Amino acid sequence: MxxxxxxxxxxxxxxxxxxxxxxxxxxxxxxxxxxxxxxxxxxxxxxxxxxxxxxxxxxxxxxxxxxxxxxxxxxxxxxxxxxxxxxxxxxxxxxxxxxxxxxxxxxxxxxxxxxxxxxxxxxxxxxxxxxxxxxxxxxxxxxxxxxxEGKHYVIPIPPSNMGQNFKGLLESEFGSDITIQVGNESFKAHKSILAARSPVFKAMFFGVVGNPNMETVSIKEVDPFVFKAMLLFLYSDEFPETRELSNSDSPCTSTSILHHLLAAADRYDLARLKLMCEEKLCEKITADTVATTLALADQHQCLQLKTVCLNFAAKPKNLGEVMKSDGYAYLEKSCPSLLTDLLKISAAVDK
Structure with a gap:
């Protein structure tokens, strides 16, 4: 039929x-x-x-x-x-x-x-x-x-589990060929997967000055818990769950973790992860954190996040509290152009 x-x-x-x-x-x-x-x-x-x-x-x-x-x-x-x-x-x-x-x-x-x-x-x-x-x-x-046109058959197709499979490969360390030392922690991974996901890793292992035979590499510019979260993304293409971003001994808040993760995503040219961090930081903006987030957005060319921060901070009900924050003091010393933009928007809102 x-x-x-x-x-x-x-x-x-x-x-x-x-x-x-x-x-x-x-x-x-x-x-x-x-x-x-x-x-x-x-x-x-x-x-x-x-x-x-x-x-x-x-x-x-x-x-x-x-x-x-x-x-x-x-x-x-x-x-x-x-x-x-x-x-x-x-x-x-x-x-x-x-x-x-x-x-x-x-x-x-x-x-x-x-x-x-x-x-x-x-x-x-x-x-x-x-x-x-x-x-x-x-x-x-x-x-x-x-x-x-109606189909004459129905064959259920399960959702892709590729991300889970690769994540399992990372966690099992099966077939790993590179050990990455980050602070006091080491992570075993696969050079081919890292190179396929990040142009920076590709250049490190297989570029003109890269070394495909290296067995260990030391990374100093990223904290261990942030690097772990970045690895989970590289293997699964999913944003790490909150419990995976940090452990109970970490002194960082979730906003601080996102700040570090966005910086790492920018450093390793992970555009999708960078946008994910931007989106989540937009949801976590408060009067205490907005100035710090604004400085980060400006440093890493996150234009949408920067706009959201400026508009939030410029609101009359928020500006007073923002000016009391440590982040605002940092803007005064290090980012005078951002402070000028903020005050211009605030003046326009008051009119």
């Missing part, structure tokens, strides 16, 4: 359009004048957001008009939603407007939206406008259809 499935589904994507200097933009734009966001992709198609601060036409001149436009030359059905992002940090986003049903976007009708999205007078007295900045969030849901 055979079967066919006709499947209709949506592919969703979102974009935030930040309008800074709202008052200046409003004053320079009359009815029918628009500002356009950068392109963003949903379902492989390019879209932009168009905002008319002075209204799309004379009939809606007291309103802000918003539209989403299909840039790609094709035809597609899509639903859309607009909302204003709350600037108080409470997450109470508002002015929700959603298309009741998908619209047809094509070369003739490539733009849909709302002419009377919100009255300017309401916006200008709301929590959606702060620091002369307003953020419009747009979600596009593209409707797709596809046909699937």
């Amino acid at each position: 055979s079967s066919t499935r006709w499947i209709t589904e949506t592919v969703e994507g979102s974009h935030e359009f930040n309008i800074e200097g709202y008052s200046l933009a409003k004053g320079s734009q009359g009815v029918g004048y628009s500002m356009t966001s950068g392109k963003f992709s949903v379902c492989g198609l390019d879209w932009v957001i168009r905002v008319y601060l002075g209204g799309y036409t004379q009939t809606c001149k007291d309103y802000i008009s918003v539209f989403v436009k299909l840039v790609s030359l094709t035809e597609v059905r899509a639903a859309y939603e607009f909302k204003l992002l709350d600037k108080t940090g409470k997450g109470e986003h508002g002015a929700h407007y959603t298309a009741t049903s998908p619209r047809m976007f094509n070369t003739t009708e490539n733009s849909w939206g709302f002419q009377e999205f919100m009255k300017r007078s309401e916006l200008e007295t709301s929590s959606y406008l702060k620091g002369d900045c307003v953020t419009i969030h747009c979600t596009v849901r593209v409707v797709q259809t596809r046909v699937e």
Whole structure:
């Protein structure tokens, strides 16, 4: 027996359009004048957001008009939603407007939206406008259809256990051909695996000045517990569990461990591990640690982490506590440019 499935589904994507200097933009734009966001992709198609601060036409001149436009030359059905992002940090986003049903976007009708999205007078007295900045969030849901022919058999495929197998190889030390001395601890590993995962190890063992016959190597710039965590990642491609990052005798906090691990990932050119550390450090930012994390992010070119740290520290409710921390004292002495950036952002937030 055979079967066919006709499947209709949506592919969703979102974009935030930040309008800074709202008052200046409003004053320079009359009815029918628009500002356009950068392109963003949903379902492989390019879209932009168009905002008319002075209204799309004379009939809606007291309103802000918003539209989403299909840039790609094709035809597609899509639903859309607009909302204003709350600037108080409470997450109470508002002015929700959603298309009741998908619209047809094509070369003739490539733009849909709302002419009377919100009255300017309401916006200008709301929590959606702060620091002369307003953020419009747009979600596009593209409707797709596809046909699937039914299968005549079902063979369950188990998930890959390659990571566990390689991790077991590390823990068993079977076939190891290199001993790495880190502080007072030694680790047995496999040169081929280390070289395949890290360009630095590849150069160390098999590069022009490398030695493929070496049996031991000493590493001084990384603490043993951090090197162990890095080894676990190299063999499993997974972020080590918290219990694997340190033992009960380690004086380091989890944030401190992540600092050391990010530095090691950068040193050994492990981009994926470096990004994992960035993500976890973003979740652990506090007033006591943010200055230290900011300095680390700047040193190792972690731009996303640096931005998150600056925005957190610049908030009026956080800045006072941040300035009391040891990390802030370090910024004053060693990273004056970072301190300047922080104070600029803080001044902008206060306006």
